[in-house]
Amino acid sequence: MQENKEILSIALVQADLHWENVTANLATFEEKLAALPEAVDMIVLPEMFNTGFTMNTALAEPMNLTTTRWMKQIAKQTDALVVGSFAVNEGGSFFNRLLCVRPDGTYAQSDKRHLFTMGEESKHYTAGNARLTVEWRGWKLCPLVCYDLRFPVWSRNQQSDPYDILLYVANWPTRRAHAWSTLLQARAIENQCYVIGVNRIGADENGLEYRGDSAALDYLGEPTALLGSHETEKIVHISKADLAAYRKSFPALPDADDFEIHC
Structure with missing residues:
Protein backbone atom coordinates (compact mmCIF):
# COMPACT_ATOMS: atom_id res chain seq x y z
CA MET A 1 0.00 0.00 0.00
CA GLN A 2 1.33 3.43 -0.92
CA GLU A 3 2.37 5.83 1.81
CA ASN A 4 0.48 9.13 1.63
CA LYS A 5 2.91 12.04 1.60
CA GLU A 6 1.91 15.52 2.74
CA ILE A 7 5.09 16.90 1.17
CA LEU A 8 6.07 15.39 -2.18
CA SER A 9 9.67 15.63 -3.39
CA ILE A 10 10.22 15.73 -7.16
CA ALA A 11 13.51 15.64 -9.09
CA LEU A 12 13.50 17.58 -12.38
CA VAL A 13 16.31 16.32 -14.63
CA GLN A 14 17.25 18.79 -17.39
CA ALA A 15 19.89 17.30 -19.68
CA ASP A 16 21.46 17.41 -23.11
CA LEU A 17 20.59 14.30 -25.14
CA HIS A 18 22.84 12.11 -27.28
CA TRP A 19 21.16 11.98 -30.69
CA GLU A 20 19.57 8.57 -31.32
CA ASN A 21 21.95 6.87 -28.88
CA VAL A 22 19.93 4.91 -26.35
CA THR A 23 22.92 3.42 -24.54
CA ALA A 24 24.63 6.78 -24.01
CA ASN A 25 21.46 8.51 -22.83
CA LEU A 26 20.51 5.84 -20.31
CA ALA A 27 24.06 5.85 -18.95
CA THR A 28 24.02 9.65 -18.64
CA PHE A 29 20.73 9.71 -16.76
CA GLU A 30 21.84 6.88 -14.50
CA GLU A 31 24.89 8.91 -13.47
CA LYS A 32 22.81 12.03 -12.85
CA LEU A 33 20.26 10.19 -10.72
CA ALA A 34 22.96 8.45 -8.68
CA ALA A 35 24.30 11.92 -7.75
CA LEU A 36 20.99 13.29 -6.40
CA PRO A 37 21.66 14.66 -2.89
CA GLU A 38 18.53 13.20 -1.30
CA ALA A 39 15.85 10.58 -1.81
CA VAL A 40 12.83 11.72 -3.83
CA ASP A 41 9.28 10.54 -4.48
CA MET A 42 9.26 11.25 -8.21
CA ILE A 43 11.81 11.62 -11.02
CA VAL A 44 10.86 13.47 -14.21
CA LEU A 45 12.87 13.08 -17.44
CA PRO A 46 12.41 14.90 -20.78
CA GLU A 47 10.37 13.74 -23.77
CA MET A 48 12.06 10.95 -25.78
CA PHE A 49 14.82 11.03 -23.20
CA ASN A 50 16.54 7.96 -24.67
CA THR A 51 16.96 9.26 -28.27
CA GLY A 52 16.01 12.91 -28.63
CA PHE A 53 12.92 13.96 -30.60
CA THR A 54 13.43 11.69 -33.59
CA MET A 55 11.14 10.63 -36.42
CA ASN A 56 13.33 7.57 -37.00
CA THR A 57 10.85 4.89 -35.96
CA ALA A 58 13.50 2.20 -36.50
CA LEU A 59 14.59 3.18 -32.98
CA ALA A 60 11.13 2.55 -31.51
CA GLU A 61 11.21 -0.25 -28.95
CA PRO A 62 8.61 -2.87 -28.12
CA MET A 63 7.35 -2.50 -24.59
CA ASN A 64 9.26 -4.19 -21.77
CA LEU A 65 12.62 -4.13 -23.52
CA THR A 66 15.63 -1.85 -22.98
CA THR A 67 14.12 1.49 -21.95
CA THR A 68 11.13 0.09 -20.07
CA ARG A 69 13.42 -2.24 -18.12
CA TRP A 70 15.80 0.62 -17.39
CA ALA A 108 0.80 3.48 -16.19
CA GLN A 109 1.12 4.70 -19.76
CA SER A 110 -0.19 7.51 -21.93
CA ASP A 111 0.44 8.21 -25.62
CA LYS A 112 1.06 11.78 -26.74
CA ARG A 113 -2.29 13.13 -27.90
CA HIS A 114 -1.24 16.17 -29.94
CA LEU A 115 1.42 15.25 -32.47
CA PHE A 116 3.62 18.07 -33.75
CA THR A 117 2.50 18.42 -37.36
CA MET A 118 5.17 20.99 -38.25
CA GLY A 119 7.83 18.45 -37.32
CA GLU A 120 5.99 15.69 -39.24
CA GLU A 121 5.41 13.74 -36.02
CA SER A 122 1.89 12.92 -37.19
CA LYS A 123 3.34 11.18 -40.26
CA HIS A 124 5.31 8.74 -38.14
CA TYR A 125 3.44 8.28 -34.86
CA THR A 126 -0.13 7.51 -33.83
CA ALA A 127 -1.92 9.92 -31.51
CA GLY A 128 -3.17 8.83 -28.12
CA ASN A 129 -6.89 8.80 -27.43
CA ALA A 130 -7.14 8.77 -23.64
CA ARG A 131 -5.92 11.11 -20.91
CA LEU A 132 -4.22 9.55 -17.94
CA THR A 133 -4.35 10.38 -14.24
CA VAL A 134 -2.06 8.54 -11.85
CA GLU A 135 -2.28 8.28 -8.08
CA TRP A 136 1.02 8.28 -6.24
CA ARG A 137 1.61 8.55 -2.50
CA GLY A 138 -1.68 10.32 -1.90
CA TRP A 139 -1.35 12.69 -4.86
CA LYS A 140 -3.00 12.59 -8.25
CA LEU A 141 -1.05 13.70 -11.30
CA CYS A 142 -1.91 14.20 -14.96
CA PRO A 143 1.16 13.56 -17.16
CA LEU A 144 1.26 14.93 -20.72
CA VAL A 145 3.82 15.33 -23.50
CA CYS A 146 5.30 18.53 -24.99
CA TYR A 147 2.91 19.86 -27.69
CA ASP A 148 -0.05 18.86 -25.48
CA LEU A 149 0.82 22.01 -23.49
CA ARG A 150 -0.71 24.20 -26.22
CA PHE A 151 -4.16 22.62 -25.92
CA PRO A 152 -5.85 23.61 -22.64
CA VAL A 153 -9.01 21.55 -23.14
CA TRP A 154 -7.02 18.30 -23.04
CA SER A 155 -5.37 19.28 -19.76
CA ARG A 156 -8.39 20.89 -18.07
CA ASN A 157 -8.88 20.00 -14.41
CA GLN A 158 -12.44 18.67 -14.08
CA GLN A 159 -14.39 17.97 -10.91
CA SER A 160 -15.21 14.46 -12.14
CA ASP A 161 -11.51 13.46 -12.02
CA PRO A 162 -9.47 16.22 -10.37
CA TYR A 163 -5.69 16.14 -10.14
CA ASP A 164 -3.11 17.93 -7.99
CA ILE A 165 -0.14 18.03 -10.38
CA LEU A 166 -0.06 18.69 -14.12
CA LEU A 167 3.18 17.41 -15.60
CA TYR A 168 4.79 17.94 -19.01
CA VAL A 169 7.85 16.22 -20.47
CA ALA A 170 9.22 18.03 -23.50
CA ASN A 171 11.70 18.69 -26.29
CA TRP A 172 10.62 22.34 -26.68
CA PRO A 173 12.94 24.46 -28.88
CA THR A 174 14.51 27.77 -27.91
CA ARG A 175 12.72 29.66 -30.68
CA ARG A 176 9.42 29.09 -28.83
CA ALA A 177 10.76 29.50 -25.30
CA HIS A 178 8.40 32.36 -24.47
CA ALA A 179 5.38 30.20 -25.30
CA TRP A 180 6.72 27.37 -23.11
CA SER A 181 7.10 29.56 -20.03
CA THR A 182 3.83 31.44 -20.57
CA LEU A 183 1.74 28.33 -21.18
CA LEU A 184 3.13 26.51 -18.15
CA GLN A 185 2.08 29.48 -16.04
CA ALA A 186 -1.36 29.63 -17.63
CA ARG A 187 -1.99 25.91 -17.07
CA ALA A 188 -1.15 26.30 -13.37
CA ILE A 189 -3.45 29.28 -12.88
CA GLU A 190 -6.47 27.95 -14.78
CA ASN A 191 -6.29 24.48 -13.23
CA GLN A 192 -5.38 25.58 -9.69
CA CYS A 193 -2.65 22.97 -9.48
CA TYR A 194 1.09 22.50 -9.33
CA VAL A 195 2.72 22.33 -12.76
CA ILE A 196 6.00 20.58 -13.54
CA GLY A 197 7.62 21.05 -16.97
CA VAL A 198 10.86 19.24 -17.84
CA ASN A 199 12.59 20.16 -21.09
CA ARG A 200 15.96 19.23 -22.61
CA ILE A 201 18.91 21.48 -23.45
CA GLY A 202 21.50 21.38 -26.25
CA ALA A 203 21.00 20.84 -29.98
CA ASP A 204 19.75 17.94 -32.08
CA GLU A 205 20.74 16.72 -35.54
CA ASN A 206 17.90 18.69 -37.11
CA GLY A 207 19.58 21.94 -36.10
CA LEU A 208 17.11 22.73 -33.34
CA GLU A 209 18.41 24.42 -30.20
CA TYR A 210 16.90 23.77 -26.78
CA ARG A 211 17.57 25.98 -23.78
CA GLY A 212 15.71 24.03 -21.13
CA ASP A 213 13.75 26.46 -18.95
CA SER A 214 12.36 23.51 -17.02
CA ALA A 215 10.22 24.73 -14.15
CA ALA A 216 8.05 23.92 -11.19
CA LEU A 217 5.12 26.29 -10.60
CA ASP A 218 2.61 26.50 -7.79
CA TYR A 219 -1.18 26.84 -8.08
CA LEU A 220 -0.83 30.64 -8.45
CA GLY A 221 1.49 30.23 -11.42
CA GLU A 222 4.43 31.40 -9.29
CA PRO A 223 7.72 29.55 -9.86
CA THR A 224 9.12 27.41 -7.07
CA ALA A 225 12.02 26.36 -9.31
CA LEU A 226 13.43 27.67 -12.60
CA LEU A 227 16.26 25.57 -14.04
CA GLY A 228 17.51 28.08 -16.60
CA SER A 229 19.57 27.00 -19.61
CA HIS A 230 22.16 24.71 -18.04
CA GLU A 231 22.37 20.97 -17.61
CA THR A 232 21.14 20.48 -14.07
CA GLU A 233 18.96 18.54 -11.66
CA LYS A 234 16.65 20.26 -9.19
CA ILE A 235 14.64 18.80 -6.35
CA VAL A 236 11.42 20.60 -5.40
CA HIS A 237 9.11 19.97 -2.45
CA ILE A 238 5.39 20.69 -2.79
CA SER A 239 2.72 20.79 -0.09
CA LYS A 240 -0.70 19.22 -0.35
CA ALA A 241 -2.00 21.27 2.59
CA ASP A 242 -1.01 24.51 0.87
CA LEU A 243 -2.81 23.43 -2.31
CA ALA A 244 -5.97 22.48 -0.39
CA ALA A 245 -5.95 25.75 1.54
CA TYR A 246 -5.67 27.80 -1.63
CA ARG A 247 -8.45 25.92 -3.39
CA LYS A 248 -10.66 26.42 -0.32
CA SER A 249 -9.91 30.14 -0.16
CA PHE A 250 -10.51 30.67 -3.90
CA PRO A 251 -12.86 27.89 -5.08
CA ALA A 252 -12.87 28.60 -8.81
CA LEU A 253 -12.77 25.00 -10.06
CA PRO A 254 -16.41 24.20 -9.14
CA ASP A 255 -17.49 27.14 -11.35
CA ALA A 256 -15.74 25.73 -14.43
CA ASP A 257 -17.69 24.42 -17.41
CA ASP A 258 -18.48 20.73 -17.50
CA PHE A 259 -17.71 19.01 -20.82
CA GLU A 260 -16.68 15.78 -22.48
CA ILE A 261 -13.89 15.22 -25.00
CA HIS A 262 -14.59 12.91 -27.91
CA CYS A 263 -11.36 11.67 -29.50
Missing part, protein backbone atom coordinates in the same frame (compact mmCIF):
# COMPACT_ATOMS: atom_id res chain seq x y z
CA MET A 71 12.95 2.74 -16.00
CA LYS A 72 11.85 -0.19 -13.83
CA GLN A 73 15.39 -0.60 -12.54
CA ILE A 74 15.71 3.09 -11.68
CA ALA A 75 12.30 3.16 -10.01
CA LYS A 76 13.24 0.19 -7.84
CA GLN A 77 16.66 1.57 -6.93
CA THR A 78 15.35 5.03 -6.00
CA ASP A 79 11.96 4.00 -4.59
CA ALA A 80 10.46 6.73 -6.77
CA LEU A 81 7.93 7.10 -9.56
CA VAL A 82 9.93 7.56 -12.79
CA VAL A 83 8.28 9.57 -15.59
CA GLY A 84 9.47 10.05 -19.17
CA SER A 85 8.52 9.30 -22.78
CA PHE A 86 10.15 7.30 -25.57
CA ALA A 87 9.24 5.90 -28.99
CA VAL A 88 7.35 2.60 -28.84
CA ASN A 89 6.61 0.04 -31.54
CA GLU A 90 3.37 -1.76 -30.84
CA GLY A 91 2.33 -4.19 -33.53
CA GLY A 92 3.82 -2.03 -36.29
CA SER A 93 2.24 1.20 -35.01
CA PHE A 94 4.46 3.79 -33.38
CA PHE A 95 3.71 5.93 -30.34
CA ASN A 96 5.43 8.70 -28.40
CA ARG A 97 4.58 6.97 -25.13
CA LEU A 98 4.91 8.36 -21.64
CA LEU A 99 5.41 5.90 -18.79
CA CYS A 100 4.96 6.41 -15.06
CA VAL A 101 6.92 3.51 -13.57
CA ARG A 102 6.50 2.53 -9.91
CA PRO A 103 9.15 0.92 -7.71
CA ASP A 104 7.32 -2.43 -7.81
CA GLY A 105 7.72 -2.54 -11.61
CA THR A 106 4.11 -1.75 -12.48
CA TYR A 107 3.45 1.26 -14.66
Whole structure:
Protein backbone atom coordinates (compact mmCIF):
# COMPACT_ATOMS: atom_id res chain seq x y z
CA MET A 1 0.00 0.00 0.00
CA GLN A 2 1.33 3.43 -0.92
CA GLU A 3 2.37 5.83 1.81
CA ASN A 4 0.48 9.13 1.63
CA LYS A 5 2.91 12.04 1.60
CA GLU A 6 1.91 15.52 2.74
CA ILE A 7 5.09 16.90 1.17
CA LEU A 8 6.07 15.39 -2.18
CA SER A 9 9.67 15.63 -3.39
CA ILE A 10 10.22 15.73 -7.16
CA ALA A 11 13.51 15.64 -9.09
CA LEU A 12 13.50 17.58 -12.38
CA VAL A 13 16.31 16.32 -14.63
CA GLN A 14 17.25 18.79 -17.39
CA ALA A 15 19.89 17.30 -19.68
CA ASP A 16 21.46 17.41 -23.11
CA LEU A 17 20.59 14.30 -25.14
CA HIS A 18 22.84 12.11 -27.28
CA TRP A 19 21.16 11.98 -30.69
CA GLU A 20 19.57 8.57 -31.32
CA ASN A 21 21.95 6.87 -28.88
CA VAL A 22 19.93 4.91 -26.35
CA THR A 23 22.92 3.42 -24.54
CA ALA A 24 24.63 6.78 -24.01
CA ASN A 25 21.46 8.51 -22.83
CA LEU A 26 20.51 5.84 -20.31
CA ALA A 27 24.06 5.85 -18.95
CA THR A 28 24.02 9.65 -18.64
CA PHE A 29 20.73 9.71 -16.76
CA GLU A 30 21.84 6.88 -14.50
CA GLU A 31 24.89 8.91 -13.47
CA LYS A 32 22.81 12.03 -12.85
CA LEU A 33 20.26 10.19 -10.72
CA ALA A 34 22.96 8.45 -8.68
CA ALA A 35 24.30 11.92 -7.75
CA LEU A 36 20.99 13.29 -6.40
CA PRO A 37 21.66 14.66 -2.89
CA GLU A 38 18.53 13.20 -1.30
CA ALA A 39 15.85 10.58 -1.81
CA VAL A 40 12.83 11.72 -3.83
CA ASP A 41 9.28 10.54 -4.48
CA MET A 42 9.26 11.25 -8.21
CA ILE A 43 11.81 11.62 -11.02
CA VAL A 44 10.86 13.47 -14.21
CA LEU A 45 12.87 13.08 -17.44
CA PRO A 46 12.41 14.90 -20.78
CA GLU A 47 10.37 13.74 -23.77
CA MET A 48 12.06 10.95 -25.78
CA PHE A 49 14.82 11.03 -23.20
CA ASN A 50 16.54 7.96 -24.67
CA THR A 51 16.96 9.26 -28.27
CA GLY A 52 16.01 12.91 -28.63
CA PHE A 53 12.92 13.96 -30.60
CA THR A 54 13.43 11.69 -33.59
CA MET A 55 11.14 10.63 -36.42
CA ASN A 56 13.33 7.57 -37.00
CA THR A 57 10.85 4.89 -35.96
CA ALA A 58 13.50 2.20 -36.50
CA LEU A 59 14.59 3.18 -32.98
CA ALA A 60 11.13 2.55 -31.51
CA GLU A 61 11.21 -0.25 -28.95
CA PRO A 62 8.61 -2.87 -28.12
CA MET A 63 7.35 -2.50 -24.59
CA ASN A 64 9.26 -4.19 -21.77
CA LEU A 65 12.62 -4.13 -23.52
CA THR A 66 15.63 -1.85 -22.98
CA THR A 67 14.12 1.49 -21.95
CA THR A 68 11.13 0.09 -20.07
CA ARG A 69 13.42 -2.24 -18.12
CA TRP A 70 15.80 0.62 -17.39
CA MET A 71 12.95 2.74 -16.00
CA LYS A 72 11.85 -0.19 -13.83
CA GLN A 73 15.39 -0.60 -12.54
CA ILE A 74 15.71 3.09 -11.68
CA ALA A 75 12.30 3.16 -10.01
CA LYS A 76 13.24 0.19 -7.84
CA GLN A 77 16.66 1.57 -6.93
CA THR A 78 15.35 5.03 -6.00
CA ASP A 79 11.96 4.00 -4.59
CA ALA A 80 10.46 6.73 -6.77
CA LEU A 81 7.93 7.10 -9.56
CA VAL A 82 9.93 7.56 -12.79
CA VAL A 83 8.28 9.57 -15.59
CA GLY A 84 9.47 10.05 -19.17
CA SER A 85 8.52 9.30 -22.78
CA PHE A 86 10.15 7.30 -25.57
CA ALA A 87 9.24 5.90 -28.99
CA VAL A 88 7.35 2.60 -28.84
CA ASN A 89 6.61 0.04 -31.54
CA GLU A 90 3.37 -1.76 -30.84
CA GLY A 91 2.33 -4.19 -33.53
CA GLY A 92 3.82 -2.03 -36.29
CA SER A 93 2.24 1.20 -35.01
CA PHE A 94 4.46 3.79 -33.38
CA PHE A 95 3.71 5.93 -30.34
CA ASN A 96 5.43 8.70 -28.40
CA ARG A 97 4.58 6.97 -25.13
CA LEU A 98 4.91 8.36 -21.64
CA LEU A 99 5.41 5.90 -18.79
CA CYS A 100 4.96 6.41 -15.06
CA VAL A 101 6.92 3.51 -13.57
CA ARG A 102 6.50 2.53 -9.91
CA PRO A 103 9.15 0.92 -7.71
CA ASP A 104 7.32 -2.43 -7.81
CA GLY A 105 7.72 -2.54 -11.61
CA THR A 106 4.11 -1.75 -12.48
CA TYR A 107 3.45 1.26 -14.66
CA ALA A 108 0.80 3.48 -16.19
CA GLN A 109 1.12 4.70 -19.76
CA SER A 110 -0.19 7.51 -21.93
CA ASP A 111 0.44 8.21 -25.62
CA LYS A 112 1.06 11.78 -26.74
CA ARG A 113 -2.29 13.13 -27.90
CA HIS A 114 -1.24 16.17 -29.94
CA LEU A 115 1.42 15.25 -32.47
CA PHE A 116 3.62 18.07 -33.75
CA THR A 117 2.50 18.42 -37.36
CA MET A 118 5.17 20.99 -38.25
CA GLY A 119 7.83 18.45 -37.32
CA GLU A 120 5.99 15.69 -39.24
CA GLU A 121 5.41 13.74 -36.02
CA SER A 122 1.89 12.92 -37.19
CA LYS A 123 3.34 11.18 -40.26
CA HIS A 124 5.31 8.74 -38.14
CA TYR A 125 3.44 8.28 -34.86
CA THR A 126 -0.13 7.51 -33.83
CA ALA A 127 -1.92 9.92 -31.51
CA GLY A 128 -3.17 8.83 -28.12
CA ASN A 129 -6.89 8.80 -27.43
CA ALA A 130 -7.14 8.77 -23.64
CA ARG A 131 -5.92 11.11 -20.91
CA LEU A 132 -4.22 9.55 -17.94
CA THR A 133 -4.35 10.38 -14.24
CA VAL A 134 -2.06 8.54 -11.85
CA GLU A 135 -2.28 8.28 -8.08
CA TRP A 136 1.02 8.28 -6.24
CA ARG A 137 1.61 8.55 -2.50
CA GLY A 138 -1.68 10.32 -1.90
CA TRP A 139 -1.35 12.69 -4.86
CA LYS A 140 -3.00 12.59 -8.25
CA LEU A 141 -1.05 13.70 -11.30
CA CYS A 142 -1.91 14.20 -14.96
CA PRO A 143 1.16 13.56 -17.16
CA LEU A 144 1.26 14.93 -20.72
CA VAL A 145 3.82 15.33 -23.50
CA CYS A 146 5.30 18.53 -24.99
CA TYR A 147 2.91 19.86 -27.69
CA ASP A 148 -0.05 18.86 -25.48
CA LEU A 149 0.82 22.01 -23.49
CA ARG A 150 -0.71 24.20 -26.22
CA PHE A 151 -4.16 22.62 -25.92
CA PRO A 152 -5.85 23.61 -22.64
CA VAL A 153 -9.01 21.55 -23.14
CA TRP A 154 -7.02 18.30 -23.04
CA SER A 155 -5.37 19.28 -19.76
CA ARG A 156 -8.39 20.89 -18.07
CA ASN A 157 -8.88 20.00 -14.41
CA GLN A 158 -12.44 18.67 -14.08
CA GLN A 159 -14.39 17.97 -10.91
CA SER A 160 -15.21 14.46 -12.14
CA ASP A 161 -11.51 13.46 -12.02
CA PRO A 162 -9.47 16.22 -10.37
CA TYR A 163 -5.69 16.14 -10.14
CA ASP A 164 -3.11 17.93 -7.99
CA ILE A 165 -0.14 18.03 -10.38
CA LEU A 166 -0.06 18.69 -14.12
CA LEU A 167 3.18 17.41 -15.60
CA TYR A 168 4.79 17.94 -19.01
CA VAL A 169 7.85 16.22 -20.47
CA ALA A 170 9.22 18.03 -23.50
CA ASN A 171 11.70 18.69 -26.29
CA TRP A 172 10.62 22.34 -26.68
CA PRO A 173 12.94 24.46 -28.88
CA THR A 174 14.51 27.77 -27.91
CA ARG A 175 12.72 29.66 -30.68
CA ARG A 176 9.42 29.09 -28.83
CA ALA A 177 10.76 29.50 -25.30
CA HIS A 178 8.40 32.36 -24.47
CA ALA A 179 5.38 30.20 -25.30
CA TRP A 180 6.72 27.37 -23.11
CA SER A 181 7.10 29.56 -20.03
CA THR A 182 3.83 31.44 -20.57
CA LEU A 183 1.74 28.33 -21.18
CA LEU A 184 3.13 26.51 -18.15
CA GLN A 185 2.08 29.48 -16.04
CA ALA A 186 -1.36 29.63 -17.63
CA ARG A 187 -1.99 25.91 -17.07
CA ALA A 188 -1.15 26.30 -13.37
CA ILE A 189 -3.45 29.28 -12.88
CA GLU A 190 -6.47 27.95 -14.78
CA ASN A 191 -6.29 24.48 -13.23
CA GLN A 192 -5.38 25.58 -9.69
CA CYS A 193 -2.65 22.97 -9.48
CA TYR A 194 1.09 22.50 -9.33
CA VAL A 195 2.72 22.33 -12.76
CA ILE A 196 6.00 20.58 -13.54
CA GLY A 197 7.62 21.05 -16.97
CA VAL A 198 10.86 19.24 -17.84
CA ASN A 199 12.59 20.16 -21.09
CA ARG A 200 15.96 19.23 -22.61
CA ILE A 201 18.91 21.48 -23.45
CA GLY A 202 21.50 21.38 -26.25
CA ALA A 203 21.00 20.84 -29.98
CA ASP A 204 19.75 17.94 -32.08
CA GLU A 205 20.74 16.72 -35.54
CA ASN A 206 17.90 18.69 -37.11
CA GLY A 207 19.58 21.94 -36.10
CA LEU A 208 17.11 22.73 -33.34
CA GLU A 209 18.41 24.42 -30.20
CA TYR A 210 16.90 23.77 -26.78
CA ARG A 211 17.57 25.98 -23.78
CA GLY A 212 15.71 24.03 -21.13
CA ASP A 213 13.75 26.46 -18.95
CA SER A 214 12.36 23.51 -17.02
CA ALA A 215 10.22 24.73 -14.15
CA ALA A 216 8.05 23.92 -11.19
CA LEU A 217 5.12 26.29 -10.60
CA ASP A 218 2.61 26.50 -7.79
CA TYR A 219 -1.18 26.84 -8.08
CA LEU A 220 -0.83 30.64 -8.45
CA GLY A 221 1.49 30.23 -11.42
CA GLU A 222 4.43 31.40 -9.29
CA PRO A 223 7.72 29.55 -9.86
CA THR A 224 9.12 27.41 -7.07
CA ALA A 225 12.02 26.36 -9.31
CA LEU A 226 13.43 27.67 -12.60
CA LEU A 227 16.26 25.57 -14.04
CA GLY A 228 17.51 28.08 -16.60
CA SER A 229 19.57 27.00 -19.61
CA HIS A 230 22.16 24.71 -18.04
CA GLU A 231 22.37 20.97 -17.61
CA THR A 232 21.14 20.48 -14.07
CA GLU A 233 18.96 18.54 -11.66
CA LYS A 234 16.65 20.26 -9.19
CA ILE A 235 14.64 18.80 -6.35
CA VAL A 236 11.42 20.60 -5.40
CA HIS A 237 9.11 19.97 -2.45
CA ILE A 238 5.39 20.69 -2.79
CA SER A 239 2.72 20.79 -0.09
CA LYS A 240 -0.70 19.22 -0.35
CA ALA A 241 -2.00 21.27 2.59
CA ASP A 242 -1.01 24.51 0.87
CA LEU A 243 -2.81 23.43 -2.31
CA ALA A 244 -5.97 22.48 -0.39
CA ALA A 245 -5.95 25.75 1.54
CA TYR A 246 -5.67 27.80 -1.63
CA ARG A 247 -8.45 25.92 -3.39
CA LYS A 248 -10.66 26.42 -0.32
CA SER A 249 -9.91 30.14 -0.16
CA PHE A 250 -10.51 30.67 -3.90
CA PRO A 251 -12.86 27.89 -5.08
CA ALA A 252 -12.87 28.60 -8.81
CA LEU A 253 -12.77 25.00 -10.06
CA PRO A 254 -16.41 24.20 -9.14
CA ASP A 255 -17.49 27.14 -11.35
CA ALA A 256 -15.74 25.73 -14.43
CA ASP A 257 -17.69 24.42 -17.41
CA ASP A 258 -18.48 20.73 -17.50
CA PHE A 259 -17.71 19.01 -20.82
CA GLU A 260 -16.68 15.78 -22.48
CA ILE A 261 -13.89 15.22 -25.00
CA HIS A 262 -14.59 12.91 -27.91
CA CYS A 263 -11.36 11.67 -29.50
